[in-house]
Amino acid sequence: MKGGKLQGHVHSVFRNACNIECDELFITLLTKGKKMSPMSVIVGGVEQVDFIDLNITKGLIFELSENKIYCTQKNLFISMNNAKKWSPRSENNASECSENQLLENIKIIEQGLKTIGKHYGMGPLVNMLFNKSPELELVTFNECPFDKSFEFIKDRFMNFIQGLMKADMDGIGGKAQSVIGFGCGLTPSMDDFISGLMITYIYMGSYYKLNLEQIYEFNSKIISSGLNKTTRVSSEMLKHSSVGETNEAIQGLMAAILNFNGDNDDENHKSIIKALIEVIEYGETSGTDTALGIYVGLKILTNLRYRRVWLNESMCRY
Amino acid sequence: MNLCVDIRKNTYYDSVALMLITKEIKKMTNVKQVIVGMGTDLNKELTENLSLSNNEIKELTPNDFFIAAASDDKNGLEIIIKKVDELLNAKANYDDSALEYKPTTLSAAVMHLEEANMVIISLPGKYAAYEAKKALNNNLHVMLFSDNVTVEEEIELKKIGRDKGLLVMGPDCGTAIINGVPLCFANVVRRGDIGVVGASGTGTQEITVIIDKMGGGVSQVIGTGGRDLKSAVGGIMMIEGFKALIDDEETKVIVLISKPPAPEVAEKILNMVKSTDKPVVASFIGGDRIEIEKHGAYSSVDLEDAARKAVLLSEGKKIEDFTGFTLTDVEIDSIVQGECKKFSKGQKYLRALYTGGTLADEAMKMLRTQGYRIYSNIPLSPELRLANVHKSFEHTCVDLGDDDFTVGKPHPMIDPVARVERLPKEAMDDEVAIVLMDFVLGYGSNVDPAGEMLETIINAKRAMKDKNKYLCVIGYICGTEGDPQGYKFQREKLEKAGVILMPSNAQAVKLTSLILGKLNKI
Numbered sequence: 014m015k016g017g018k019l020q021g022h023v024h025s026v027f028r029n030a031c032n033i034e035c036d037e038l039f040i041t042l043l044t045k046g047k048k049m050s051p052m053s054v055i056v057g058g059v060e061q062v063d064f065i066d067l068n069i070t071k072g073l074i075f076e077l078s079e080n081k082i083y084c085t086q087k088n089l090f091i092s093m094n095n096a097k098k099w100s101p102r103s104e105n106n107a108s109e110c111s112e113n114q115l116l117e118n119i120k121i122i123e124q125g126l127k128t129i130g131k132h133y134g135m136g137p138l139v140n141m142l143f144n145k146s147p148e149l150e151l152v153t154f155n156e157c158p159f160d161k162s163f164e165f166i167k168d169r170f171m172n173f174i175q176g177l178m179k180a181d182m183d184g185i186g187g188k189a190q191s192v193i194g195f196g197c198g199l200t201p202s203m204d205d206f207i208s209g210l211m212i213t214y215i216y217m218g219s220y221y222k223l224n225l226e227q228i229y230e231f232n233s234k235i236i237s238s239g240l241n242k243t244t245r246v247s248s249e250m251l252k253h254s255s256v257g258e259t260n261e262a263i264q265g266l267m268a269a270i271l272n273f274n275g276d277n278d279d280e281n282h283k284s285i286i287k288a289l290i291e292v293i294e295y296g297e298t299s300g301t302d303t304a305l306g307i308y309v310g311l312k313i314l315t316n317l318r319y320r321r322v323w324l325n326e327s328m329c330r331y
Numbered sequence: 332m333n334l335c336v337d338i339r340k341n342t343y344y345d346s347v348a349l350m351l352i353t354k355e356i357k358k359m360t361n362v363k364q365v366i367v368g369m370g371t372d373l374n375k376e377l378t379e380n381l382s383l384s385n386n387e388i389k390e391l392t393p394n395d396f397f398i399a400a401a402s403d404d405k406n407g408l409e410i411i412i413k414k415v416d417e418l419l420n421a422k423a424n425y426d427d428s429a430l431e432y433k434p435t436t437l438s439a440a441v442m443h444l445e446e447a448n449m450v451i452i453s454l455p456g457k458y459a460a461y462e463a464k465k466a467l468n469n470n471l472h473v474m475l476f477s478d479n480v481t482v483e484e485e486i487e488l489k490k491i492g493r494d495k496g497l498l499v500m501g502p503d504c505g506t507a508i509i510n511g512v513p514l515c516f517a518n519v520v521r522r523g524d525i526g527v528v529g530a531s532g533t534g535t536q537e538i539t540v541i542i543d544k545m546g547g548g549v550s551q552v553i554g555t556g557g558r559d560l561k562s563a564v565g566g567i568m569m570i571e572g573f574k575a576l577i578d579d580e581e582t583k584v585i586v587l588i589s590k591p592p593a594p595e596v597a598e599k600i601l602n603m604v605k606s607t608d609k610p611v612v613a614s615f616i617g618g619d620r621i622e623i624e625k626h627g628a629y630s631s632v633d634l635e636d637a638a639r640k641a642v643l644l645s646e647g648k649k650i651e652d653f654t655g656f657t658l659t660d661v662e663i664d665s666i667v668q669g670e671c672k673k674f675s676k677g678q679k680y681l682r683a684l685y686t687g688g689t690l691a692d693e694a695m696k697m698l699r700t701q702g703y704r705i706y707s708n709i710p711l712s713p714e715l716r717l718a719n720v721h722k723s724f725e726h727t728c729v730d731l732g733d734d735d736f737t738v739g740k741p742h743p744m745i746d747p748v749a750r751v752e753r754l755p756k757e758a759m760d761d762e763v764a765i766v767l768m769d770f771v772l773g774y775g776s777n778v779d780p781a782g783e784m785l786e787t788i789i790n791a792k793r794a795m796k797d798k799n800k801y802l803c804v805i806g807y808i809c810g811t812e813g814d815p816q817g818y819k820f821q822r823e824k825l826e827k828a829g830v831i832l833m834p835s836n837a838q839a840v841k842l843t844s845l846i847l848g849k850l851n852k853i
Contacts, residue, residue, distance in 0.1 A: 025343040046455060070343070128721050128752070165380045166373075191654060194371030194393065197349050201371060242372045244393045246343075283735065297350040314514065 019077040023069055024245060025199075031064040032246060033075050039249045040077065044092070048291065049100035050260035051253040056091055069098065071217035103216075103268060110273040112315075115220070118270045119311050123284055125289045126304055130154065134202035134298030135305045138170050142309065145171060146178070149312045164205075166195050175205050177210065178313055180322040182230070186237040193239030193251070199245040202302045208254035209306020211235060215257040216267045217314040223323035229256065232317045262291040263303060270311070332363065332401045335408035336387055337371075337415065339396040344419070352398070354420055356411060361404035370395040399545060437465055451514060452501075453477055459502065460484035467491045467499070474513050475501025475556065482563050486554070489567040498575075499568055501556040505532035505775075508552035516744060518773035519813030523548020525641045526582035528572035530555045530589035533687030533771060534616060534634055534757065536809055538588060541638035543811045544834070547645055548731055550581040560592035566600055573600065577607045584645045585611045586637060587628075591618035592690065601626035610639050610644040616689065619698040634693055635835040656841065657834050666831065666842065671849045673801035674764050679850045681705075682757040683728035683767040684750050686743040686780075687809065687836075690769045691730040694840045698726070700827040701844045703851075708735045721759060726847075728767075744776045747783045754784070758791035758802060764850055765803045766791070767843050769836060770821060772810025781808070781821040788828045805844065807839040 021035030041053040044062050046173030049055060056062045067089065075084045082091040110118065130136070136157035143151045169191045174182075176188040189207065193224040211232045217227040234254035240248040253259065266288040274284035292307075293300040313319045344352075353367040366383055368374045370391025378384040383399035391397055400411055437450065449472040452462050456479025463473045463480075467488065475488070480502035492499035500507055506529065507514040511522050518536055520543045526548060529535030539549055553572035560566045569587065576582045585607075587600065592615060592640065602628045604611045608673070611628040614637035620630035631637035636653045643650045656663050681703075685691035688709065695705045708720040709730045717724055720735045729736075731743040731750055735828055743749050750768070757763050770780045788804055795802040806825055810818045825832055833839035 027343075027345050124719075124721070161364070161381055162377055165377050191372065194369075194373040195377070196374075197353060197368045199343055199345065199349075199369065201369065201374070203373075242393070244369045244371065247393075279716060279718065286721075296345070 017078070021077065023071050023073040023075065025068050026064050026071060028063050028065050033077075034245070035077065035221055039245065042082070042262075048261040048295075049099050052249070054091070054093075054096070061194060063240055082319045099261075102254060102262075103257075103264045110271060114273050115271065116315060117307070118281070118285055119315065121285045122270060122289060122304070122311070124309055125150060125155060125286050126301070127310060129286075129290065129293060130301040130304065131293070131298045132157045132301060132305075134196055134198075134302040135206045136301075138167065139305050139309060141167055141171070142174060145302070146174070147307050148318070149309070149316060151309070151312055166192060170203075171196040174309075178319045180227075180231060180319075182227075182234060185231065186234045186239075189235045190238040190242060191237075194243035194247070198296060199244055200250055200296070200299055201243060202298060204243055204247040204251055205302035206306035206309075207235065209263070209303040209308075210310040211251075211254045211306075212257060212259050212263060212267065213307045213310030214314065216271060217311065218254075218323065220271055221314065221320060221323075223320070228323060232256070260295075262288070262295065262300075263307075264308065266292050266304070270307075332403055333405055333407050334404050335384075335398075335400045335411050336385055337398040337408065337412050338387055338391065341394050342396045343394075343397060344396060348419060352415055352492035354730065355414060355418055356398065359402075359410070359414065361402045361407055362411070363401045363403065365398065367398050368396075368398055369393055369604040371823075394456055402423075419442075435838045437462055437469070441471075445642045447717040448472060448475065449498075449509065451476060451674060453515075454807060456480050456502070457696060458838060460488060463488050463499065464491065467495060467497055469499065470495065472498040473500065474507055474514055474554070475499065475504055477501070478503040479795055482558065482561075483768060485558060486564055486567070489559075489564065493567055493571055498553060498571065500554040502557040503558070504554035506535045506552070507554040508549055513774045516771070516773060517552070518543070518809075518811050519815070520811060521546075521548035521813075522550070523583060524550055524583035524645050526550045526576035526579060527552040527586045527588065528555060528569055528576065528586070529553070530557055530559050530569060530592075531616070532557075532587045532588075532688040533769075534614070534689035534693070534808065536587050536687070536771060536773065537634045537690060537693075538586060538614065538638040538641070540809050541635050541835055542642055543813075545639060545642040547638075547642035550579060551576065555589075557590070560589045560596045560600075562593040562596065565593065569596075570603065571602055573603055577603075579610060583609060584641050584642045585609055587611065587613045587615075588634075588637070589615050589618075589687070591615050597622065601628060605629045607671055612640050612644070616693055632706060633697065633837040634689075635837040650822040661701075663842065663845070667845045667849065669844050670803045673803070677762055677847070678764040678771070678800055679847075680723075680762050681726045681728070681765045681767060681847055682723050682760075682763055683843075684753055684757070685728065685730050685767075685769050686731045686747065686750065687771050688732050689771050690771075690807075690809070690836045691728050693836055694767065694843075695728050697736050697837065697840045698728075698844055698847075701848070701849065703844075708733050721753075723763075724762070729753070744771050744780070747777060747780060751784065754787045754791050755794065758794045761798065761800060763795075765805060765843055767839060768804065768806045768830075769839075770806060770810070770825070772808060772816045772818060774815065776816065778815060779821075781816075781824040785824055785828050788825075788830060792829060797810060804828075804830045805839050805843050806832050807834075809834045809836065 018036045021033040024032040024034040029044045033040045041054045056262050080093045121147045132154040137159045138155040140153045143153045173188040173192050176185045192203050194201050214228050218225045236251045236255050271286040274281045349640040356365045366378050378399045394726050451474045453476040456477050459477035460480050466473050489499045497668040505516045508517050516648050520539045532711050559568050572585045576585045611629040613623045614631045623630040632652050639653050640650045695711050706715050706724045710716045736749045737757045792802045812818045
């Protein structure tokens with residue numbers, strides 16, 4: 014963007030978010046208080062912005078330059094002069110905690126998800142995994158009726174998960190394609206789940222010093238055939254997640270899981286639950302679906318059998 | 332069966348709206364199957380699989396919203412479209428809340444309402460102090476509902492307020508009644524001659540409610556925020572509020588409410604008692620009664636006792652500590668014996684699920700004096716902190732309004748979902764005997780706190796019964812007849828569900844203690 018100018022149009026508008034489509038780019042304006050996300054701009058200032066009250070409508074033209082975003086049709090102007098840059102990739106992929114602590118932290122996530130998650134998006138399918146893949150030692154989530162839509166997707170989902178566990182580099186694209194776009198919502202539940210999985214693979218890859226290059230390649234294969242099978246908002250999310258770019262809340266949760274937070278167990282527990290809550294609060298079930306993806310990803314990669322395939326060659330010799 | 336398809340091209344709804352639509356359409360009697368979503372390939376395939384597809388659906392793109400349903404009503408489509416529009420409009424109206432002019436800045440609000448002399452600020456903490464300062468510079472009293480304001484900012488604001496003769500109620504001030512107008516979380520309390528300065532939200536609500544129940548009334552109820560009486564802030568607003576009530580002609584009796592203040596702050600405040608002829612009741616919950624009385628103020632056993640003393644003093648009557656019950660000893664004994672008969676062997680623990688922090692604190696302090704070790708998320712001593720605040724241990728009392736449960740969520744006095752989710756878990760524990768709960772009415776609170784809990788209480792009791800156990804539920808409604816939720820209505824609902832209601836938090840705790848005493852042989 015340096016020195017240049019872009020033109021885009023409003024793709025969708027909500028009270029707290031406004032998506033602008035500029036050719037290949039998809040930029041989201043967010044109101045104050047929202048968590049920062051990849052390719053997003055939080056609109057600051059003393060007053061709370063409401064994009065619907067501002068009468069921003071679909072199709073409206075916005076121009077974007079290095080120091081401002083503006084819409085002449087509505088006389089709207091957002092100055093970027095004092096904008097703080099934010100990285101969608103966590104600077105701190107620290108692996109501060111021991112593996113035992115990591116396992117403890119996963120238990121906290123497990124209990125938190127059981128207690129405060131909204132499971133009707135992906136919960137029934139994760140419950141199914143509990144039975145089909147006992148070696149993952151998952152827990153089940155209550156009150157998740159397995160209706161006909163889950164019957165419809167269950168075999169494809171299992172196929173995808175098996176491809177994931179086996180690190181099926183060649184087949185994973187097709188397997189993912191057969192499930193991407195499943196579920197209600199602007200980001201369908203399955204896409205949120207896959208997004209959580211991909212992010213976890215990258216963070217855990219870094220934690221266990223796995224072959225990150227291969228993990229990135231695997232993630233790119235996951236999304237290789239599915240991006241046009243889902244909504245624009247969701248395909249953008251998947252693209253970012255596949256390279257480890259995600260919103261502040263998920264970054265915070267991953268950091269909380271991979272570290273020992275505070276001075277004692279109680280503080281650690283509190284900070285993990287707090288981070289989990291921030292993720293769960295996204296959308297109706299989106300946050301829980303993403304957290305479930307993270308949870309399943311954690312369970313797969315803490316299992317040596319499935320982690321082994323990602324070990325660097327040099328490490329395999331041990 | 333009729334296929335009903337509603338398509339909205341290039342239309343996006345947020346996920347909350349989509350989920351609401353799905354739930355409500357599923358509930359419709361004539362609808363047998365429904366898919367709501369965006370037209371992704373997979374969702375289209377799903378509709379085909381469930382025989383809900385047609386050519387229109389096949390043509391959808393991922394950016395199109397659709398509803399596909401099977402209905403046995405031939406007008407199903409019209410009914411569904413009408414319902415969807417109703418839901419979306421209701422959501423839009425709810426979001427808009429009112430069409431009246433709503434100024435978006437303080438300056439605009441001041442110009443719009445020139446006669447206003449007070450501002451309520453409820454913003455994220457980091458912006459609140461800035462706005463409060465602006466308000467003070469406009470010579471407006473401030474009620475600062477926001478928390479997460481730094482102590483340094485609080486001190487600065489309160490000093491400005493003090494120097495300009497303005498109130499700075501807060502930060503984190505939830506309750507005030509000024510000139511008869513309840514602000515934020517406050518009850519509809521009769522006007523009268525008792526002035527209150529409170530550093531505790533539900534503590535202030537409890538005292539004002541009992542004043543009303545006893546036939547008394549309040550002149551002004553000034554909040555200070557919970558940190559005011561700590562050393563750093565030095566009680567700036569308690570002192571200013573106290574002075575204001577001393578000077579107020581309508582105020583005949585003054586009540587000061589706080590958790591035990593820093594000793595030097597308590598000293599400063601209690602020294603002021605000598606400067607007025609008005610009787611002062613100091614309710615420093617769990618604080619040093621001797622110290623209070625040494626300075627000429629009246630101390631109290633608990634919040635109820637403070638309210639009772641204030642009313643008796645305003646009526647010029649003799650006062651004494653109220654430590655018992657409103658019911659007779661025989662009546663109380665009959666409740667205790669009756670309840671104890673119903674428990675099974677091994678049932679012995681209390682689970683107190685509070686929405687009001689000060690009420691929870693009062694309960695723990697009262698039970699501590701009876702020898703109980705109460706675990707909590709707001710423990711009276713560090714070793715009693717729950718290892719996991721979401722899981723009770725032995726005797727437990729939780730403040731569901733504390734940060735542990737409210738980060739990013741409404742306070743449980745507004746949305747009691749945290750308690751709705753917690754109670755069934757307590758009922759799964761075979762050693763639980765008693766559940767103690769508060770129901771806080773008034774402005775700001777949930778429109779039907781009793782109704783929200785009712786089904787959960789009934790189910791919890793039933794779950795225990797299925798295991799040949801008994802769950803005793805003791806409750807207290809902190810509210811007045813004038814409150815918008817209707818005190819009587821709330822009471823009837825709870826009593827019908829088998830909740831034993833007591834007239835104050837203190838009495839509810841005392842009854843709990845008596846029953847626990849029998850079960851735990853204390």
